[in-house]
Amino acid sequence: MIIMAEICWQIDFEAKQPIYLQIYEQLKREIIQKSFSSGEKLPSIRRIAEQLSVSKTTVENAFRQLEMEGYIDSKKKIGYFVADLSHWAYQTEHMPPDMLKEKLPTVVQYDFSNDYIDGESFDFALWRKYTNQALREDHNRFFDYGEPQGAYELRWELARYLHQSRGVNCSAEQIVVGAGTQVLLHMLCGLLKEDYHQIGFEEPGFAFGRYVFMDHHMKVVPISLEEDGLSLKELQDEGLKLVYISPSNQFPTGRVMTIQKRMALLAYMAERQGLIIEDDYDSELRYFGRPIPSLQGLDREGLVIYVGSFSKILLPAIRVSYMVLPPKLLPLLTEKINFYNQTASVIEQLTLARFMADSQLEKQIRRTRKIYARKNQLLLEQLEKQMGERIRILGKETGLHVLLEVFCDKDSETIVKAAASVGIKVTSLKAYRFNPLENSRYPLVVMGYGGIKLEQIAPAVEKLAQVWFH
């Protein structure tokens, strides 16, 4: 046993660290290293104070901290004792962090993945202006998490915008704001969990949505896509009363659900007292004609949960998505909304509300549509010129990608790899399928053109044609 006062504690009276913490640290280390046995009485506070030439209060503070953390026990009028630390084996060595190296990016010269937007499409100076306004003028809104449903003024702007541009009928009370579509779907799973245990999902479809329902132990039933929208027959055969669709701009095929099928789907769900989740992602970005009006706008029975975001129109980095609940779900929402903290930054919510109130969103959409229409047109021209009859272009009028059917006898993995071998990133359609089996005769690949530069398109397509067909 080592007598404390003899072990030369290193008290540094010049150090920034308070003296009581130095005593605490050293005594703790000794206890950990088992220089004391458990139950052993420690020297008195008075004695330690004297030996170290510090005040009794200083030593008391150190002891109080050690006692609070459970290293020592005090017995009234007797003194302090080392606590029982029989489990202490744990601390004797330090765990080396088993580092997982971050993946290094592979060299991609032409990136046709679907993750990026155009670098010129966003006016940062303008967004800074509204951010600074919000940070200056909305101070008193930032001291709590904000309204669980989202800032009222943003919801009000959203209701107005969605009505005007997407034909959605709703009031601010029906809107819930969240940091991304997945967050809103998590909440929806919470709201619906008692009544819904399976969900139909377009095949192929929005994989990130599917994952959420799977995480919530819902059974995901893939439903085939027909030319005019998903198969109602399969929906019926499976007896489903919940379905996730993107009717106005099917992701990733770009197909549009016809008005007849919309009506039939609404009638089907009305009969079963079911619900339709309408993902209206990217519907603003249509390069021929005008955007297809939403399904929600046709719904007279309140069957549609409408989901959308501005990720591709503003910046993916800004995390504000929204969902519109039908009136019949509002009592449930009111009951459960206080179980969820708002996830979207209040600063970004109020910045966006100010941006929308000044009609900047409409301007931004026009600007964005123009940029992508040019890329879309050039890409289609180049594909036609370089590949001609050897491909078929599907779903070319919307969003930030085209879908190609490549007439060759390779499978989609092979042609994605062939592209990668010359520095071009494209994605197999399989990535969006629940059931990864290829169900088409020829490989299908998704080419996103959001992030690629206009001048890169021609050389990239030329390279692709060479590696695929020569």
Added chain:
Amino acid sequence: MIIMAEICWQIDFEAKQPIYLQIYEQLKREIIQKSFSSGEKLPSIRRIAEQLSVSKTTVENAFRQLEMEGYIDSKKKIGYFVADLSHWAYQTEHMPPDMLKEKLPTVVQYDFSNDYIDGESFDFALWRKYTNQALREDHNRFFDYGEPQGAYELRWELARYLHQSRGVNCSAEQIVVGAGTQVLLHMLCGLLKEDYHQIGFEEPGFAFGRYVFMDHHMKVVPISLEEDGLSLKELQDEGLKLVYISPSNQFPTGRVMTIQKRMALLAYMAERQGLIIEDDYDSELRYFGRPIPSLQGLDREGLVIYVGSFSKILLPAIRVSYMVLPPKLLPLLTEKINFYNQTASVIEQLTLARFMADSQLEKQIRRTRKIYARKNQLLLEQLEKQMGERIRILGKETGLHVLLEVFCDKDSETIVKAAASVGIKVTSLKAYRFNPLENSRYPLVVMGYGGIKLEQIAPAVEKLAQVWFH
């Protein structure tokens, strides 16, 4: 039947709306109003173009939009026909939105709820500076959702900070960033769902965390709190291998789990190959001595998932939380991370990384701690002065609230209501319990002092004493 050319379509050549859209809108309205029967042939494009004095392309564009949406069908070389819209009943009237009135705020003069931070604690000008830096200099990071785990530089800063200030041992690779603790727990449920179906939860504890596990159909088992932390015996009796705790600053009781219990809990979970979720919320805000080191720092076997945020130190409006996974979960994380889009705004992440790199966080913590220490001290003094022996103050050294045991023969609802009747908002401890039955002899109430002004404390406590004891 009405012949189209005779019904005087209103084409306004001066209007901002393109002519093809005017034709589209009017023809669509006629189809909806059943001015045509389904299957009926429409007049030819040429004829309509002539009668309206517009180009054939204009009419073609209108027809193409209608065809895409499914209102009309084309038959090659024959013409256009009205589609079958037998389900059309839906659109005939407009659903009145069943508005749910937003709740009006009740009149609260002294708000001791636990939702707010101090209005003076945050330096907005400083945050604006870093936000503007990020928006100016990090442009090219905002064109996608960002790294699913969170921006690397932020995770790097977090690893450094957590090691220095909380004794957490980790590398950036172990950290996942998300828009709030609930979002991270949702992800965790997704990662753990195969192996864990029930979870022990401190009673009372962090209700918002509990809701997430319940939404994921996990069985939540309330575990009693003892003086030195949660009951290991109950954990053992239930055979639990997953537990959610806040050992360094138990929410809302403020209790500290002793080193012995920490060791015993680690040993217990090591034996069962279990996991501990350590919620380290607000541990920086301790007004006596230094913050209690984290449990994660003691863990040699990699059993602890560490969760935290800066909601109360910075602004609740900024939605950046973090979790540190033990090395053994990293292969699972790598496998599943691409199923989740990042939820925290990349702009806020990079702003925070810059803020931390300049050591502003440490300054902010010192500043914040000073502000709340003053409020804490004044509140304790006033409670002592006005209520004396009629209350017992529990959990007074940490966080932004105190816990009061009120020696009276009323229940907690009654005294919360009594407070409300004089404009004072306090919360019953029951709100944090899974099992809402009162299990203490005297009512327990939580008084948050984050948002209240220093000068409000004395008059509020005086009023409270009057309404509770007179």
